[in-house]
Amino acid sequence: MSKSNLLLPVIQNWGCHNCGGCCREHLIEITAAEKQRIENQAWTAADGISMERPVIQQIGRNRYRLAHQSDGACVFLDEGGLCRIHTKHGEPAKPLACRTYPYAVHPAGPRKLAVSLRFSCPSVVQNLGSSVDSQKAAIGQLSREIVTGKQRDHDPPLIHNCPPHGVQQGDWPDFHRFLTALDDCVTDDSVHLVVRLMRILAWLELVEQSQFQTIRGAKLDDYLSLVTKASVKAQPDNDLPIHRPNRMARIMFRLIAAQYARHDTEALVRGGLSTRLSLLNAAMRFTTGFGRVPTLNESASVSRVFADPSDNDPNRTVRFSDLEIAYGGRRSDIDELLTRYFRVKIQGLHFCGPAQFQTSLLDGFRGLALMHPVVMWLARLRAARRASESIDLVDVQASLATADHNYGYSPALGTPSALRRVSLLTRMKQLTSLLSWYSQ
Ligand code: SF4
CATH class of the missing domain: 1.10.12 (Lyase 2-enoyl-coa Hydratase; Chain  A, domain 2)
Incomplete structure (x- = not known):
């Protein structure tokens, strides 16, 4: 694929720093061909793999995924944070899903593909590694494997699909x-x-x-x-009017923020009645917004790379009301990080169309804009947990990695009711209030 047909985000770097996070938090579905390839690799206990259970699980008719160790790590992750398949057989021997992360590739016109990145990877958030542009040969090869044949012939996403003008494309x-x-x-x-x-x-x-x-x-x-x-x-200058979002907007926003903060581990997915009851209880508290903010699970990457050493008081309680005061969020380092995030999502076509539950460009951008208050709210929660009156860059980095894990990927965020919440906030003119209120 020629460079001009591969649209790369020009402001982003990346290189894996082996935090092992993605190998702990993603359930990797593999094709039948990949299953066969891994079986042919003939793994044994001598390779450090536990033989107590199969390395591949069947999850449906002709559907398979890599098994996990008892601590949640992929069955092939070694003690040093490296992939055993990669170490023994080289990178091309790994399943495509593992080789692709954190890239996301989307059709962008006849023979054109746009490349975005997932900010759930801490190295992406921190802009570590070499420029994405310098990796274009490898990304081009990968892109050809990800988006094949007819998948490339895609109409552009709708610009707008609402009355009174109907569909505009x-x-x-x-x-x-x-x-x-x-x-x-x-x-x-x-x-x-x-x-x-x-x-x-x-x-x-x-x-x-x-x-x-x-x-x-x-x-x-x-x-x-x-x-x-x-x-x-x-909005001519930085002199922003500050309006507290109204009660209905705050309820809808908390429910959206809770979805973005969710980190469903394998144990949670398998959980029984008590797990479901505690999730219901947490949902009730997010709806009412009274009392203590329920404990939110951090992803493996976030807890490994962005651990907060001063958050060491397990009894510290954060109340919803603690998150409604100013935390000094309008800072150039935070703006720089989030600007890069928005640009990568725009340039990589990662905010609308097939990458975002088939939303139009207009609705998709509104959903993307909502990520700003979501991330800042989560950053406030992190700061409040260590009794700090201001957020710092690491709070925002950790919160962005948490929220982007779900952005465009959590099915709960693509349901009609979730998408309706974003359009209701828009119609109620509350998106702007949320932006100004939680950025303070
Ligand atoms: S989360 Fe990112 S840095 Fe960590 S192992 Fe995965 S790709 Fe590498």
């Missing part, structure tokens, strides 16, 4: 014009990121209200630049 070149305009708006660092996001929400509303079906090509660029200028007038 352009061709791929026009769809990329929208992406470029969004990326430019996120990049303008003359104002805080939260101001840029407010402007984009105004931008989306202007697009939604207009009938642009007949505007194509270079004229679409002119139209989008007019919309951008108008959206700047909606």
Whole structure:
């Protein structure tokens, strides 16, 4: 695949630093061919593999996945945090899902693929390793294996699919014009990121209200630049009005944040009645927003890489009300991290269409914008747990890794009721309140 047909996020680095997190938190489904290949590798106890149970589990008719050790780690993860298949047989011998993570590849036009990254990997969050652009040959090879044949011939995601204008869809070149305009708006660092996001929400509303079906090509660029200028007038500077989100918005937001914070381990999935009751109890508390915030499980990557040494008081209680005060979140280091996050998701087509439950570009970006208050709320929770009055960069890094684990992947976030919550918050004009309130 030529470089021009592979769209890579230009501002992102990556290299695996062997935290072993992904090998503990992902259940890896494998194809029948991969099953056969692993069986042919003839693993024995001499390789350090426990022979108490099979290395491959059947999870349905012709469906298989790699088994896990009793501590939750993949059966092939060794004590040093390395993959035994990789060590013994080389990287190509691993299942495709393992070789792909943390990349995500999406069709982006005729013979074009867009590459994004999952920020659930701590190395992605911290921007460690070499530039993604310098790895284009390996990513191109991987992309060809991930998106094959007809999967590449995809229509672009809808721009907008709501009344009164009905479905609005352009061709791929026009769809990329929208992406470029969004990326430019996120990049303008003359104002805080939260101001840029407010402007984009105004931008989306202007697009939604207009009938642009007949505007194509270079004229679409002119139209989008007019919309951008108008959206700047909606929020001209850093002087943000602060409105506390209303009660209904806070309830919906807490339920969304709880979904993003969820980390369903294998033990939880297998859990019996008591597990289900405790989940129900936690859901009730998130709905009412009274009393103590339920304990949220951290992923293996987060607890390994972003552990908070000062969070050592198991009896410390954080109340929902503790998270409604300012925590000093509008800072350049936090803006820089989250700007990179938004740009990777835009450039990698990771916020709408097939990557995001088939949402349109407009609705998909609203869901992406909501990640800002979700991450900042989770960062407040982390700061409050160590009795700190301000969040730091590591709080935001850990919270981003937690939330992005579910972004676009948790089926619960793609249900009609979950998607309706985002559009209700938009219609109630509460997305902007959530952005300004939780970024303080
Ligand atoms: S989570 Fe990222 S850094 Fe950690 S082992 Fe997986 S790919 Fe490597």
